[in-house]
Amino acid sequence: MLRIESLRRGRFGPFDLALAPGEACAVVGPSGAGKSVFLRMVADLDPSEGRVSLDGIDREAVPAPLWRRRVTYLAAEAGWWAESVAGHFSADAPSRLGPEREALRLPPEVFGWPVARLSTGERQRLALLRALSGGPRVLLLDEPTASLDPDSVRGAEAVIEARRAAGLIVVLVSHDPAQVARLASRRLAVADGQAIPSATIPSATIPSG
Numbered sequence: 001m002l003r004i005e006s007l008r009r010g011r012f013g014p015f016d017l018a019l020a021p022g023e024a025c026a027v028v029g030p031s032g033a034g035k036s037v038f039l040r041m042v043a044d045l046d047p048s049e050g051r052v053s054l055d056g057i058d059r060e061a062v063p064a065p066l067w068r069r070r071v072t073y074l075a076a077e078a079g080w081w082a083e084s085v086a087g088h089f090s091a092d093a094p095s096r097l098g099p100e101r102e103a104l105r106l107p108p109e110v111f112g113w114p115v116a117r118l119s120t121g122e123r124q125r126l127a128l129l130r131a132l133s134g135g136p137r138v139l140l141l142d143e144p145t146a147s148l149d150p151d152s153v154r155g156a157e158a159v160i161e162a163r164r165a166a167g168l169i170v171v172l173v174s175h176d177p178a179q180v181a182r183l184a185s186r187r188l189a190v191a192d193g194q195a196i197p198s199a200t201i202p203s204a205t206i207p208s209g
Contacts, residue, residue, distance in 0.1 A: 002071075002138050002169050004042060007050035012037050012193040014050060019186075021137075024170035026184035034193040035173045036076075039140040042171070043073035054137060072136035076143040078127035080115045085126060093133050100129060100162075103155045120147045128156055138169040145179065157182060 004017040012034045019025055027035045041048040044059055044067050052059040052071075059067055082088055094101075094111045101110070104125040118126065124147045131139060141160070145153045160183060164170050174180050180187070189196045 001055060003051070003053045005051040007038075007041055007048055007052060009037065009041055009046060009048045012041075013048075013195070015041075015188070015195050017188055019138075019169045019171070021167040021169060022164055023186065024164050024172060024184045025186040025188055026172045026174060026180040027188045027190060028174070028180060029190035031175075033190045035190055036142050037193070038188075038190065039073055039142055039171065039173060042138075043068055043071055043140055045073060069134050070136055071138040071140065072131050072134060073140040074127060074131040074142060074144060076146060078123065078130070080123070083114055083116070085113050085115060085118070086111045088126075088130050089133055097129055097133055100132060100159050103159050103162075104129060105152055105155050121149065121152060124148060125152060125156060128159065132159070132163060136168065138171065139163070141170065141172045141174075143173055143175070145174075145176075153179070 001021070002017075002019045004015055006014040006016065008014045015038055017025065027038055029035055037046065040046040042052055044052075044064055054070060059071075062070070080088065089097075089111060094108070098108075101108070106122065106125055106129070110122070110126065115123075124144070128144055139160075144160070145156050148156060157179070160170060164183075170183070172180070172183055174183075
C-alpha cells in the first residue's frame, strides 16, 4: 500500500492519501494548483516534509534511485539522455515489452531509431513504455496522453489499465474529465496548493484499440 501522510512543501499541502495495489487516483484541479508538485514530492524529486511509505517502508529508508524505480514519475515532457531509443531501455526490453509496444502503436524497429527522429507523440508513448519497463509498484503520471491522437490515447489507456489490473498503483494528473472517469476510481482535488474534499468517480471500461 502507498501511504502519504501530511506531505507538504512550503505553501503546498498538507496532502494525505492511501492507495492499495490496483487502485488509481486522479489528481485534479486548475493549472498551477500544485498537481505536478504533489507528484514530484511523492517521487522524492522535490524536497518535502511528511511521510511517504510503500508497504510499510518509509521513503527515507530506501536509496533515492531505488525509490524512484519503485515509485516512478512520468513528466508531461520526459527527458532523453541518449542519442538512440535503445539507450533508454535494457537489452531485453524489445522482447519483454512487445505486447505493450504494440498496444501503443509503435513499430518493432522503434528501439533502433535515433531520438531526434521521434515525433512528439512517439516520444510520449515511448516515455510511458520506458516508465513501465522498470516494473514500478507505483506510477505517477503527469498528463501522459496530452500529445496523442484518439487511437493512441486508447492504446495508452489500455496499457495503463492492464498494469493497474495486475496490481500497479496509479496516480494520474489529467485535465480530461473523460479520461479521469475511465482510468480512476478516486480523486484528489487540489486548489491553490491545498487538497480539497475528494469525491468518488464512477468507473468506466477502457475502450479497446
